[in-house]
Amino acid sequence: MYQYRLEKVAKVFGRQQVAVEGIDLEVQRGEKLALIGPSGAGKTTLFRMLNCTLRPTSGRLWVNGDEVAELHGKRLREVRRKIGTVYQQHNLVPRLRVIHNVLSGNLGSWSTMRSLLSLLRPLEVELAYGALRQVGIAEKIFSRTDELSGGQQQRVAIARVLIQDPDVILADEPVSSVDPSLASAMVKLLLDISEQTHKTLLINLHSVDLALAYFPRVIGIKKGVVLFDLSPEKISDSLLEDLYSGHLPDNQQDKVPDEEPSSLVYH
Ligand SMILES: Nc1ncnc2c1ncn2[C@@H]1O[C@H](COP(=O)(O)OP(=O)(O)OP(=O)(O)O)[C@@H](O)[C@H]1O
Ligand SMILES: [Mg+2]
Secondary structure, eight states: OEEEEEEEEEEEETTTEEEEEEEEEEEETTOEEEEEOOTTSSHHHHHHHHTTSSOOSEEEEEETTEEGGGOOHHHHHHHHHTEEEEESSOOOOTTSBHHHHHHGGGOSOHHHHHHHHHOOOHHHHHHHHHHHHHTTOGGGTTSBGGGSOHHHHHHHHHHHHHTTOOSEEEEESTTTTSOHHHHHHHHHHHHHHHHHTTOEEEEEOSBHHHHHHHOSEEEEEETTEEEEEEOGGGOOHHHHHHHHTTOOOHHHHTOOTTOOOSSOBOO
């Protein structure tokens, strides 16, 4: 059963800003894959179509067998609910306690959020606790979110997605603002969780190293099209050069002379 099927999916903003030009893709349920590609390639736009917050301009997109163009109202909300998105700017409310940020993942509206702030039910505490335990910071449940480290906040953002109990996790560059060892820990965490809970995981990564090290399938996107869709051992240096040609890797732009780059991070 396919989690996603895309046929010539395109997104054009305004009259001529082609963000995604025509993507054909099939993703099986439970698959784990990484998307890489230069800045502006269309990765975030693709994710916004995959989480059904943006409709394709043309082409056809199926989520779990449902064609998205035919979904509206309640049914569309149900489909969206089964797709959890983790963003780079994790959109947590800093001054709230961790538990409230986590539970907000399960709410449809801020008015529900407000009523929740005044009264926590034991069941909800248990739910949030379970999600925080999965990301390894259960003891922070009642801490203020802005008192957590960057990496811990990222874990809260993942916990917030987990209590939604989605079928799919879309992670849009969830690790570009953390240090490299933390970044690989977060990627492993997302992989472990999706493996254990049989979720499909799609992740946009700026770090080619992480994509190649951890994902069985890596898709290179450039100028809104798929340049390659391969297992990591088949991805040669020259393919990567093609993918990023015209885009210098970060560590080349501000390279200190004679210093070997330890990992390649492209934008
Ligand atoms: N709402 C919008 N209106 C107009 N153009 C947009 C909009 N969103 C994205 N674009 C354009 O679409 C193209 C693809 O953007 P997108 O954010 O999908 O790239 P990306 O691959 O996620 O890049 P990055 O790696 O920098 O996050 C860019 O040229 C961008 O300027
Ligand atoms: Mg992006």
